Amino acid sequence: MKNVIEVKKITKKYGEFKALDNLQFNVEEGEIVGLLGPNGSGKSTSINCMLSLLKFDKGSIKIFDKEMTPESYETKSKIGVIFQDVAVFEELKVYENIDYFCGLYIKDKHVREEYVEEAIKLVGLNEFKNHLPKQLSGGLLRRLNIACGIAHKPSLIFLDEPTVAVDPQSRNNILEGIKKLNKSGATIIYTTHYMEEVEQLCDRILIIDKGKIIANGTKEELKGIIDIAEKVTVEFEELEKDYIDKIKKQRNVLDIDSKNNTFKISYKKGKNNLVNLINFLSDEKIKYNKIYSELPTLNDVFLELTGKELRD
Ligand SMILES: Nc1ncnc2c1ncn2[C@@H]1O[C@H](COP(=O)(O)OP(=O)(O)O)[C@@H](O)[C@H]1O
Ligand SMILES: [Mg+2]
Incomplete structure (x- = not known):
């Protein structure tokens, strides 16, 4: 299997505090990898480093076999990111929001129309296409956030705690949607502090604590080490x-x-x-x-x- 992500000995400091400490792991093509760790363990920091949104002090990161830099536009166009904090335009309707984000990558109007419809269907927002974000419940808003991040059909998708504070129905919709994206070929990195989710969803689990990967394996392998x-x-x-x-x-x-x-x-x-x-x-x-x-x-x-x- 091909490596899609190679993180090598990353250290990220805030002053003297090491938010990431010699972090190292690979992600292979087609995997759903769960990054499981408590709040403050370094999940979001590692995503931001992988995306080159944050500078780090030591180490290197390759995505699709290329060194990742802030200027890696070609690589970035193949990546979808769903950040921990919902980021959508309050003044745009559901459809318009997804169309906007998709339009950053997909210029052909007809293709985009098709992609936006598919994204809406995937997250189950058909009935809410013409709603404004403020008219959506927390769970539906998270689903909109996801649709905005994946509509352009990226082959690598990062989701940072996408189910925090959502209702069970939205949670199931989100987990099922991620499985479908993976089945259609996307590699997935999924961060969470909910162990049930990684057990249900992920092929492989990285356990992170204090900026270090302390275990790496399938759920069966991890349970076998204790x-x-x-x-x-x-x-x-x-x-x-x-x-x-x-x-x-x-x-x-x-x-x-x-x-x-x-x-x-x-x-x-x-x-x-x-x-x-x-x-x-x-x-x-x-x-x-x-x-x-x-x-x-x-x-x-x-x-x-x-x-x-x-x-x-
Ligand atoms: N801008 C920052 N300045 C100082 N410390 C930070 C900053 N961002 C994050 N941290 C610290 O780095 C650690 C890891 O944070 P984060 O990656 O957000 O954790 P997680 O996403 O796992 O909850 C935490 O202890 C957090 O307080
Ligand atoms: Mg976080």
Whole structure:
């Protein structure tokens, strides 16, 4: 596979503070890559560096095999960007906004008409073509912002936290739209601090913290690098403190978290953890209402790598 983006050892400082610290990764053609990290971890800064909107102190960035510079107009015409903050013209209607942004790249009027219609359809704004941005809900406004960024059919698309504070319907529309863009050939970089989104959407995930890539792989690979391999939740009828010590001594148990009558037991890799626990509970005649096993989440990965929660 061809590399579409090559980021090599980028350091970006604000004064003495390193917003990006030796950042390095590649993105291959056709991938949806998720850049997952908490607020302030450097997601937007890295996008701005990749687009050459921001100067950096060290390192190099290639896009489509060419060094990226502020003058890389040819490269930029193949890129679509959806910034974290919505940027549309308040005085232009939905259709006119998309037509304006598309017109920066597509000069042929008939082709543009077709592209604008396709973008409107993709984000589901058909009924709102003649609305002004201020007449749209937050979710619809985000969808307009996306349509403006992708109408010219770019082959590389950056989306910076496009689902923050949107309703579930718009969120689904946005995630489905991104999958469709990818199916039609676009490479996607998607930043978010929502782990569920990268799990649902991305082929590969880069976890970023304090300006550094701390993990890089598929969700299965990332979950494979941590000690926790399985989490079992048990909801007891009533809590008896000495259950905890007994369960802690069981094979493969790493840790137990208890809240009210619910225990969350983390296990390291091993066979039959759930079965062993059920057998133990039945031997001890301990009653429970519910018991179920789950795989670790990306939050568990983040927690184990950094010692803190991904969620804010
Ligand atoms: N113009 C700036 N001046 C100083 N610090 C900045 C500036 N822009 C961003 N930062 C800092 O750089 C870090 C990374 O910011 P950012 O890339 O916006 O994070 P994210 O997008 O992951 O939330 C944060 O600590 C932020 O406060
Ligand atoms: Mg940001």
